[in-house]
Amino acid sequence: xxxxxxxxxxxxxxxxxxxxxxxxxxxxxxxxxxxxxxxxxxxxxxxxxxxxxxxxxxxxxxxxxxxxxxxxxxxxxxxxxxxxxxxxxxxxxxxxxxxxxxxxxxxxxxxxxxxxxxxxxxxxxxxxxxxxxxxxxxxxxxxxxxxxxxxxxxxxxxxxxxxxxxxxxxxxxxxxxxxxxxxxxxxxxxxxxxxxxxxxxxxxxxxxxxxxxxxxxxxxxxxxxxxxxxxxxxxxxxxxxxxxxxxxxxxxxxxxxxxxxxxxx
Amino acid sequence: xxxxxxxxxxxxxxxxxxxxxxxxxxxxxxxxxxxxxxxxxxxxxxxxxxxxxxxxxxxxxxxxxxxxxxxxxxxxxxxxxxxxxxxxxxxxxxxxxxxxxxxxxxxxxxxxxxxxxxxxxxxxxxxxxxxxxxxxxxxxxxxxxxxxxxxxxxxxxxxxxxxxxxxxxxxxxxxxxxxxxxxxxxxxxxxxxxxxxxxxxxxxxxxxxxxxxxxxxxxxxxxxxxxxxxxxxxxxxxxxxxxxxxxxxxxxxxxxxxxxxxxxx
Numbered sequence: 001x002x003x004x005x006x007x008x009x010x011x012x013x014x015x016x017x018x019x020x021x022x023x024x025x026x027x028x029x030x031x032x033x034x035x036x037x038x039x040x041x042x043x044x045x046x047x048x049x050x051x052x053x054x055x056x057x058x059x060x061x062x063x064x065x066x067x068x069x070x071x072x073x074x075x076x077x078x079x080x081x082x083x084x085x086x087x088x089x090x091x092x093x094x095x096x097x098x099x100x101x102x103x104x105x106x107x108x109x110x111x112x113x114x115x116x117x118x119x120x121x122x123x124x125x126x127x128x129x130x131x132x133x134x135x136x137x138x139x140x141x142x143x144x145x146x147x148x149x150x151x152x153x154x155x156x157x158x159x160x161x162x163x164x165x166x167x168x169x170x171x172x173x174x175x176x177x178x179x180x181x182x183x184x185x186x187x188x189x190x191x192x193x194x195x196x197x198x199x200x201x202x203x204x205x206x207x208x209x210x211x212x213x214x215x216x217x218x219x220x221x222x223x224x225x226x227x228x229x230x231x232x233x234x235x236x237x238x239x240x241x242x243x244x245x246x247x248x249x250x251x252x253x254x255x256x257x258x259x260x261x262x263x264x265x
Numbered sequence: 266x267x268x269x270x271x272x273x274x275x276x277x278x279x280x281x282x283x284x285x286x287x288x289x290x291x292x293x294x295x296x297x298x299x300x301x302x303x304x305x306x307x308x309x310x311x312x313x314x315x316x317x318x319x320x321x322x323x324x325x326x327x328x329x330x331x332x333x334x335x336x337x338x339x340x341x342x343x344x345x346x347x348x349x350x351x352x353x354x355x356x357x358x359x360x361x362x363x364x365x366x367x368x369x370x371x372x373x374x375x376x377x378x379x380x381x382x383x384x385x386x387x388x389x390x391x392x393x394x395x396x397x398x399x400x401x402x403x404x405x406x407x408x409x410x411x412x413x414x415x416x417x418x419x420x421x422x423x424x425x426x427x428x429x430x431x432x433x434x435x436x437x438x439x440x441x442x443x444x445x446x447x448x449x450x451x452x453x454x455x456x457x458x459x460x461x462x463x464x465x466x467x468x469x470x471x472x473x474x475x476x477x478x479x480x481x482x483x484x485x486x487x488x489x490x491x492x493x494x495x496x497x498x499x500x501x502x503x504x505x506x507x508x509x510x511x512x513x514x515x516x517x518x519x520x521x522x523x524x525x526x527x528x529x530x
Contacts, residue, residue, distance in 0.1 A: 166508060166509060166511070166516060167516065170511045170513070170514055170515065170516075171511035172511075173508075173509040173510060173511055174509075174510050174511035175511075177484055177510075199509065203516060203519070203520075204520070204523045205505075205523060208501065208505060209505055209508075209509065212480055212502060212505040212506055212509060213509050215477055215480040215481055215484070216480055216481065216483070216484035216506060216509055216510070217484075218481070219442055219480070219481035219482075219484040219485055220484055220485075236473065237477060240470075240473060240474055240477040241477055241481060243431060243438070243474075244431060244438040244439075244464065244474065244477060244478050244481055245438060245439050245442075245481070246431075246435045246436035246437075246438055246439035246440075248435070249435055250435065251431060251432065251435075251468060254468070255468075255469070258469045258470060
């Protein structure tokens with residue numbers, strides 16, 4: 001399971017302020033905390049700073065990688081900002097995200113073409129948000145094929161089937177997890193990923209619902225997630241679900257986490 | 266989701282003692298508690314009393330149904346004991362369980378033949394415990410067809426794919442949940458059920474593992490479970506997973522449970 005630490009996002013007030021003040025230490029603390037708690041990639045997002053996004057993303061990447069030996073997940077739809085960030089990124093970054101929306105696709109396809117960058121492929125098109133498994137498969141099929149044609153390896157593609165709130169429609173949860181399963185069986189060697197907090201929008205006990213939904217998605221094959229690695233209960237769910245899904249040889253990670261008292265059970 | 270309350274089992278010391286002392290009040294309290302916390306069936310088991318199992322089962326059924334308006338799940342491999350219990354059972358009982366082991370199958374098939382009893386069909390044969398999805402499907406296929414031939418309705422069959430501990434073999438968890446999914450898609454209108462605490466045998470934080478595994482099994486289609494309804498966290502997992510699986514119209518049950526502060530989130 002690949003964990004993408006989601007906390008360095010300018011839309012969070014504490015991060016927005018740290019970026020404005022160029023408070024490198026504050027950003028580095030959040031990066032280190034996430035890394036130490038299991039993040040494989042550190043997401044960096046400066047989306048609220050329209051004119052300065054490129055500069056801020058560069059600053060975020062360099063700040064993070066000064067203290068953490070992990071790649072970043074560059075979270076932007078803007079090709080200039082992404083290229084700026086990539087110019088000083090060490091290791092293999094993840095790009096979050098391409099979609100089938102024409103403008104976004106046309107802008108980002110050249111950036112990932114022929115590279116070994118990892119890329120989040122969001123199931124969204126100009127026709128709007130997908131609702132059913134079929135909607136998602138139609139978009140995924142077209143998007144994955146575009147990426148393959150541009151010599152992106154299947155192993156570098158992370159399809160995000162796009163979570164929508166069950167408070168809006170009863171079957172938004174089941175359509176999502178069934179899409180995860182369908183994508184994982186249709187495209188051999190591909191990955192699925194998501195940020196799943198939207199699932200619980202409008203309902204009480206959102207954290208608990210998010211944790212439960214994560215466990216269900218892992219049961220269906222999800223193998224990457226954009227989450228808060230400091231949420232100990234979420235991380236416990238992930239590590240337990242991985243062991244139960246047969247992806248933790250001799251339950252080694254589970255036992256290690258238990259002994260280190262690292263997670264809340 | 267059908268909940269079978271598992272607590273009235275003679276192998277639990279407090280229950281064994283209550284049966285020995287014919288302490289009707291003690292049994293009735295456990296029955297009421299389970300019913301009030303969501304049990305659809307009350308499991309009754311007197312298996313440790315070899316010579317008196319039939320009498321004790323009758324006593325358990327009458328004690329339970331005196332205070333609780335729910336059917337029992339009669340938990341015995343002995344046809345005489347089951348028939349004794351059925352003789353005074355009100356409503357439609359569940360029989361737990363038939364299997365493909367020849368003696369057990371031959372003894373129990375006549376009891377359920379042509380009735381509207383619900384029956385747990387355990388994936389076990391004289392060749393031993395199944396390990397893979399294929400092992401389970403082979404047994405399930407034969408057992409379900411035997412039941413159908415004896416005019417048991419598919420809607421009354423609850424297949425138990427048989428949980429085995431992941432501490433023994435990494436993929437025992439994933440083979441189980443994949444079997445749930447395969448059974449639910451192969452036999453339209455059938456049900457799947459399990460007692461799942463074996464999954465965590467030999468590992469720390471067993472309750473948490475059991476809860477997580479329940480959530481994963483529900484994601485794969487499990488629609489009945491033999492559990493402790495007084496385990497508030499387990500019940501919260503079940504109710505949340507059901508909502509996320511699109512089986513709780515407008516999240517009504519989830520919201521009701523939240524408002525009643527009935528569950529631990």
